[in-house]
Amino acid sequence: MQKITSADPAPYHHGDLRRALIDTALALVTEEQEWSFSLRELARRAGVSHNAPYNHFAEKRDLLGAVAAVGFERLRDGMLAAIAGIVEPEKALIACARTYVRLGLDNPALYRLMFGQALANTEYADRPTIARSAGAEARAVLEQLILRGALSGDFAVSPDDPKALALAALSIWSATHGLTMLIIDHLAQPDLSIDDMIETVLPTVAQGLMAPLGPASPRQCEKRPQE
Amino acid sequence: MQKITSADPAPYHHGDLRRALIDTALALVTEEQEWSFSLRELARRAGVSHNAPYNHFAEKRDLLGAVAAVGFERLRDGMLAAIAGIVEPEKALIACARTYVRLGLDNPALYRLMFGQALANTEYADRPTIARSAGAEARAVLEQLILRGALSGDFAVSPDDPKALALAALSIWSATHGLTMLIIDHLAQPDLSIDDMIETVLPTVAQGLMAPLGPASPRQCEKRPQE
DNA sequence: TCGCTTATGTTGACGACGTCAACATCCGCG
DNA sequence: CGCGGATGTTGACGTCGTCAACATAAGCGA
Numbered sequence: 459m460q461k462i463t464s465a466d467p468a469p470y471h472h473g474d475l476r477r478a479l480i481d482t483a484l485a486l487v488t489e490e491q492e493w494s495f496s497l498r499e500l501a502r503r504a505g506v507s508h509n510a511p512y513n514h515f516a517e518k519r520d521l522l523g524a525v526a527a528v529g530f531e532r533l534r535d536g537m538l539a540a541i542a543g544i545v546e547p548e549k550a551l552i553a554c555a556r557t558y559v560r561l562g563l564d565n566p567a568l569y570r571l572m573f574g575q576a577l578a579n580t581e582y583a584d585r586p587t588i589a590r591s592a593g594a595e596a597r598a599v600l601e602q603l604i605l606r607g608a609l610s611g612d613f614a615v616s617p618d619d620p621k622a623l624a625l626a627a628l629s630i631w632s633a634t635h636g637l638t639m640l641i642i643d644h645l646a647q648p649d650l651s652i653d654d655m656i657e658t659v660l661p662t663v664a665q666g667l668m669a670p671l672g673p674a675s676p677r678q679c680e681k682r683p684q685e
Numbered sequence: 686m687q688k689i690t691s692a693d694p695a696p697y698h699h700g701d702l703r704r705a706l707i708d709t710a711l712a713l714v715t716e717e718q719e720w721s722f723s724l725r726e727l728a729r730r731a732g733v734s735h736n737a738p739y740n741h742f743a744e745k746r747d748l749l750g751a752v753a754a755v756g757f758e759r760l761r762d763g764m765l766a767a768i769a770g771i772v773e774p775e776k777a778l779i780a781c782a783r784t785y786v787r788l789g790l791d792n793p794a795l796y797r798l799m800f801g802q803a804l805a806n807t808e809y810a811d812r813p814t815i816a817r818s819a820g821a822e823a824r825a826v827l828e829q830l831i832l833r834g835a836l837s838g839d840f841a842v843s844p845d846d847p848k849a850l851a852l853a854a855l856s857i858w859s860a861t862h863g864l865t866m867l868i869i870d871h872l873a874q875p876d877l878s879i880d881d882m883i884e885t886v887l888p889t890v891a892q893g894l895m896a897p898l899g900p901a902s903p904r905q906c907e908k909r910p911q912e
Numbered sequence: 913t914c915g916c917t918t919a920t921g922t923t924g925a926c927g928a929c930g931t932c933a934a935c936a937t938c939c940g941c942g
Numbered sequence: 943c944g945c946g947g948a949t950g951t952t953g954a955c956g957t958c959g960t961c962a963a964c965a966t967a968a969g970c971g972a
Contacts, residue, residue, distance in 0.1 A: 472950080493802075496929055507951045509931085514949090518930070570802050573870060575720075575794075593872060624874050625885040628867070629860065632886050636863025640855070643800060645820060647851050658852040659859050666893030702920080723958060734922045736960085741920090745959070 476514040478504050483525045484568070493522060493571040519577065523589040526572040529565070530592035533572075536561045537599045547607030548664055554603055555634040555660045562638035563652070569642060573635070601627040607667070614669040626667055633663040703741040703751075705731050710752045711795070720749060720798040746804065750816040753799040756792070757819035760799075763788045764826045774834030775891055781830055782861040782887045789865035790879065796869060800862070828854040834894070841896040853894055860890040 472478060482504045486495045497518050498508040515521040540557035544550040562569040571577070577589055604627045607613035615626045637659050640646045646655060709731045713722045724745050725735040742748040767784035771777040789796040798804070804816055831854045834840035842853045864886050867873040873882060 475949080497931090498929065508929095509952080510950050512931075512950095567802075573866065573872070574801060575797050575870075597872075621877065621881070624877055625881060626889070628864070628873055628877070628882055629886045629889040632863035632867055633856065633860040633890060634863065635867060636859035636861065637855070639800065639866060640859055640862060643802075645800070645824075646855055650848065650851055650855070654848070654852060655855055658849075659856045662853070662856040662893040663860060663890050664893070666889040666891070724960090725958065735958095736923080737921050739921095739960075 472504075472506060472510075475504070475506065475510060479511055479514060479521060480524050480528065483521060484528060487525065487567045487571060488565055491567040493525075493567055493574070493576055497521070522571060522576050525568070526577055526589040527592035529568045529572045530589065530596045533558065533561055534592075534596040534599055537596070541599075541603065547603065547610055547612045548668065551600075551603050551607065551630060551667075552660050552664055554599065555630060555664075556656055558634050559638045559641070559656050559660075563641060566642040569638060573639070597627070597631065600631050603627075604630070604667075611669060613667045615667070629667065630660075630663055633659060702731070702733060702737060706738055706741060706748060707751050707755065710748060711755060714752065714794045714798060715792055718794040720752075720794055720801070720803055724748070749798060749803050752795070753804055753816040754819040756795045756799045757816065757823045760785065760788055761819075761823040761826055764823065768826075768830065774830065774837055774839040775895065778827075778830050778834065778857060778894075779887050779891055781826065782857060782891075783883055785861050786865045786868070786883050786887075790868060793869040796865060800866070824854070824858065827858050830854075831857070831894075838896060840894045842894070856894065857887075857890055860886060 479500060483495070483500055486500060486503065487493050497511055500521075501508045501511055504510075511521060515524070536557050537554045540553045541550045544553055572589070572593070601623065604613065604615065604623055605617060608615040608617035608623060608626070613626060615622050617623070637646075637655060641652060641655065706727060710722070710727055713727060713730065714720050724738055727748075728735045728738055731737075738748060742751070763784050764781045767780045768777045771780055799816070799820070828850065831840065831842065831850055832844060835842040835844035835850060835853070840853060842849050844850070864873075864882060868879060868882065
């Protein structure tokens with residue numbers, strides 16, 4: 459049924475179908491802004507039968523996980539590039555987060571895929587390990603920045619307390635992730651400009667991480683005397 | 686159009702199917718922790734034919750939107766209850782956000798439905814207006830709190846600048862929403878306790894909103910001892 | 913009371929989907 | 943050269959969302 463053009467060899471065995479499927483899926487996600495494309499459509503686009511993907515991915519979730527992993531790698535690389543050469547911790551942190559948000563907005567569907575339920579849903583079946591580890595690598599960039607700021611004394615976090623460091627990183631990550639999601643989902647007020655949102659929200663949160671100017675004075679607003 | 690009096694026990698044909706469908710869908714979301722149940726399963730559970738829902742919802746998305754609206758109402762009511770009687774703006778803001786996160790964690794699938802792509806996906810077709818307005822009402826609670834803190838001088842925001850107020854609300858909302866999502870998706874570091882996360886992230890962000898303690902001293906964050 | 917209109921619910925159908933099983937093809941290694 | 947396993951194809955099954963046609967019953971004017 460399929461014609462084979464002699465100049466362009468269409469071998470029975472596709473050279474690297476796994477990679478081709480991931481690339482095609484990325485293109486589909488990007489252009490349709492939907493990760494709910496069908497496996498069959500993906501196979502059609504890749505020029506293979508509707509069951510060929512099953513030789514490389516046990517189920518659809520695994521394919522989506524591989525796509526998400528690419529997204530996490532882009533995120534990590536983008537953040538690393540954004541902070542290159544910035545020595546001041548606060549500036550680096552904001553630059554990093556700003557790039558994070560921008561990358562998310564560049565491809566909302568991919569970002570939603572990376573963080574959405576498509577990967578995390580079924581009860582105990584955790585997200586595919588490939589996406590999990592890629593996500594951890596991206597998160598590590600933020601944590602490294604927090605560590606830098608803690609060591610330099612710019613951030614009000616003890617560099618010797620891993621838990622405090624993780625919590626500080628979680629603070630900035632939460633705000634960054636939340637802002638990205640709210641903008642993507644059109645839930646942030648539409649009359650605010652995206653630049654204003656980024657340049658207000660991120661510094662506000664960074665401000666909350668900053669140490670007071672005098673050295674070695676602990677956070678003093680943070681007590682809860684009642685109950 | 687039909688006018689439905691809200692407390693009508695047995696109005697029509699087989700009862701108030703619309704309400705029954707929403708309730709059943711809520712139960713399904715809650716117990717399966719999945720919003721990707723089928724319309725047919727929903728109809729089965731409700732004891733009607735697989736097409737009966739189409740008399741009340743033009744498509745699946747509309748049904749999901751109605752379910753999400755219930756979730757937003759719960760969120761709004763919970764936040765309002767949480768801040769009742771708290772006069773100090775910072776405490777009220779944190780209490781509000783804390784309840785927000787807790788409610789999200791109480792029913793992760795419902796939260797994901799409220800904010801996920803199920804409602805916002807198809808290109809220009811925005812999320813169902815019912816969910817949209819319910820979400821705006823929930824957001825308004827946060828914005829009211831920001832206004833209170835701005836008026837009292839606790840927050841470093843001018844109460845006369847609507848844009849600044851909206852941006853401040855967006856800051857705390859981003860962090861709250863992001864934290865909720867990260868915990869739900871098991872992306873926050875698993876060795877951190879949920880209490881620690883909530884009680885660190887939210888105060889950190891609130892700290893970024895606070896006016897400096899000393900009277901009439903401007904934000905002095907733009908400085909660092911070393912370069 | 914009757915009979916019309918209209919809202920509501922049912923049945924059946926269609927194409928598309930994810931996935932399984934059986935079969936076909938081809939590469940690499942003995 | 944020949945074979946085994948990796949890779950790709952075909953066909954099938956059950957389910958899904960949605961449409962169209964039909965059935966039922968409640969409200970309402972006569």
